[in-house]
Amino acid sequence: MNTFKTLGISDKIIRALNEMGFEEPTPIQEQAIPVLTAGRDLIGQAQTGTGKTAAFGIPLFEKIIHGPEAVQAVVLTPTRELAIQVAEELNRIGQFTEAHALPVYGGQDILRQIKSLKRRPQIIVATPGRLMDHMERRTIRLGDIRTVILDEADEMLNMGFIDDIEKILGATPDERQTILFSATMPRPIQNLARRFLKNPALIQIKAKELTVPLIEQQYIEIQDNQKFDVLCRLLDMQAPELSIVFGRTKRRVDELAEALKKRGYLADGIHGDLTQGRREIVLRQFRKGIIDILVATEVAARGLDVTGVSHIYNFDIPQDPDSYVHRIGRTGRAGQAGLALTLVSPRELSHLRYIEQTTKRKIDRIPIPTATEAVEGQQRLAVEKLLHQVQAGNLDQYKGRAKELLASVDSVSLLSAALKLMTKEPDTTPVKLLAATPLRVRSSGGHQRKQPKTGYFTPKTKSRNKSWK
Numbered sequence: 001m002n003t004f005k006t007l008g009i010s011d012k013i014i015r016a017l018n019e020m021g022f023e024e025p026t027p028i029q030e031q032a033i034p035v036l037t038a039g040r041d042l043i044g045q046a047q048t049g050t051g052k053t054a055a056f057g058i059p060l061f062e063k064i065i066h067g068p069e070a071v072q073a074v075v076l077t078p079t080r081e082l083a084i085q086v087a088e089e090l091n092r093i094g095q096f097t098e099a100h101a102l103p104v105y106g107g108q109d110i111l112r113q114i115k116s117l118k119r120r121p122q123i124i125v126a127t128p129g130r131l132m133d134h135m136e137r138r139t140i141r142l143g144d145i146r147t148v149i150l151d152e153a154d155e156m157l158n159m160g161f162i163d164d165i166e167k168i169l170g171a172t173p174d175e176r177q178t179i180l181f182s183a184t185m186p187r188p189i190q191n192l193a194r195r196f197l198k199n200p201a202l203i204q205i206k207a208k209e210l211t212v213p214l215i216e217q218q219y220i221e222i223q224d225n226q227k228f229d230v231l232c233r234l235l236d237m238q239a240p241e242l243s244i245v246f247g248r249t250k251r252r253v254d255e256l257a258e259a260l261k262k263r264g265y266l267a268d269g270i271h272g273d274l275t276q277g278r279r280e281i282v283l284r285q286f287r288k289g290i291i292d293i294l295v296a297t298e299v300a301a302r303g304l305d306v307t308g309v310s311h312i313y314n315f316d317i318p319q320d321p322d323s324y325v326h327r328i329g330r331t332g333r334a335g336q337a338g339l340a341l342t343l344v345s346p347r348e349l350s351h352l353r354y355i356e357q358t359t360k361r362k363i364d365r366i367p368i369p370t371a372t373e374a375v376e377g378q379q380r381l382a383v384e385k386l387l388h389q390v391q392a393g394n395l396d397q398y399k400g401r402a403k404e405l406l407a408s409v410d411s412v413s414l415l416s417a418a419l420k421l422m423t424k425e426p427d428t429t430p431v432k433l434l435a436a437t438p439l440r441v442r443s444s445g446g447h448q449r450k451q452p453k454t455g456y457f458t459p460k461t462k463s464r465n466k467s468w469k
């Protein structure tokens with residue numbers, strides 16, 4: 001088994017990786033790093049949350065020359081939040097080197113970006129549209145680019161960025177190294193690769209399933225108008241550390257976030273119609289746990305890495321299997337466990353089956369939780385908290401008062417009252433959600449086909465490193 005050292009990583013970077021808590025390379029890192037340091041083009045596919053960012057990020061810093069202070073590498077990402085996150089991860093990896101990465105994305109003051117560009121970042125992490133703006137203004141020149149990385153390339157194609165990507169690649173030198181990374185590899189990516197990559201290595205760390213085994217997957221069959229009450233029950237019973245609730249449309253996300261807030265949950269919504277400032281505030285609050293439920297459209301499905309996300313709720317079933325894989329991949333990251341639960345209306349059941357077939361993983365049906373079960377779940381949590389506190393001790397300050405109380409009230413009533421106070425009783429504040437817009441399957445999705453053609457590469461390379469989950 002390789003270590004970062006045997007992969008030839010320099011000490012400055014190993015020191016940073018140690019600080020980040022990376023002890024050994026993940027399988028995709030182990031296989032991609034040697035190929036990338038050798039300068040080859042690469043198509044890399046590995047399950048969600050398995051460290052693809054560092055797989056391209058580590059070799060990037062190894063290759064940066066500190067001579068001409070020009071932009072030497074560009075990473076393209078489909079969303080602004082991902083640009084920010086990837087730049088942060090790169091800057092952690094490169095913290096002891098001379099090089100740094102700058103995120104450049106739409107919705108942020110362009111003059112401020114131009115000012116940051118004066119600090120001469122060697123790596124730019126950008127959304128395609130904003131990078132094009134800078135190219136037109138000549139505030140970013142791509143003439144010295146040696147490496148281009150397309151993270152989540154298929155999503156950039158879905159979003160209609162193909163022309164921008166072509167122009168960006170066209171503005172970079174032909175000798176550049178081009179790298180493509182995603183958890184899923186639908187067919188249009190193969191076409192893109194054929195056109196822009198030179199004799200690429202294909203590395204796929206693919207287990208039998210597209211999704212990470214550590215993510216438990218369940219669904220509940222339910223009518224649309226019952227979904228919200230059931231979501232609240234699930235949240236009460238399961239008490240996720242952090243959770244993401246995915247809705248189909250922006251309007252749906254707004255309504256859901258409002259409805260959850262009305263019932264006393266610490267929730268907020270994120271989608272593409274909010275101002276960039278607002279999007280960043282919401283995400284920051286979620287990362288800090290100031291809110292613990294993030295209600296989101298597809299904008300949060302790709303690449304987002306937030307520690308502590310224990311539950312994913314698909315309030316609406318995703319459009320296609322890829323979207324499902326990426327959405328639920330926001331949990332179960334870096335070896336952590338997670339639960340993904342999808343609410344499915346009877347009409348959408350065939351679509352769920354199609355997702356199962358494509359991801360090669362059964363999604364378990366669970367019954368609709370009853371209101372009584374929700375209350376029981378809550379009580380169980382209160383008891384757990386109480387017992388935990390008993391174990392933790394440090395109760396001397398309270399014992400005198402407890403004895404006084406026990407002299408006048410019987411112990412069962414007393415404890416019941418304490419539990420009642422600690423239990424979040426179901427909140428039935430009436431809320432109104434408009435009916436869901438019906439599921440529209442992309443024409444290329446093909447879920448009507450009997451034998452779905454998935455368009456995925458067949459796996460050639462199996463994970464060699466079983467110790468990294």
Ligand SMILES: Nc1ncnc2c1ncn2[C@@H]1O[C@H](COP(=O)(O)OP(=O)(O)OP(=O)(O)O)[C@@H](O)[C@H]1O
Nearest residue numbers: 022024025026048049050051052053183303305334
């Ligand atoms: N070698 C490692 N050891 C421990 N943790 C790691 C290692 N490499 C990456 N991580 C951590 O694992 C998490 C997931 O990594 P990353 O975001 O790169 O996943 P990904 O494969 O790009 O997932 P996605 O397909 O969802 O974009 C991050 O928090 C990252 O810091």
Ligand SMILES: [Mg+2]
Nearest residue numbers: 052053151303
């Ligand atoms: Mg990623």
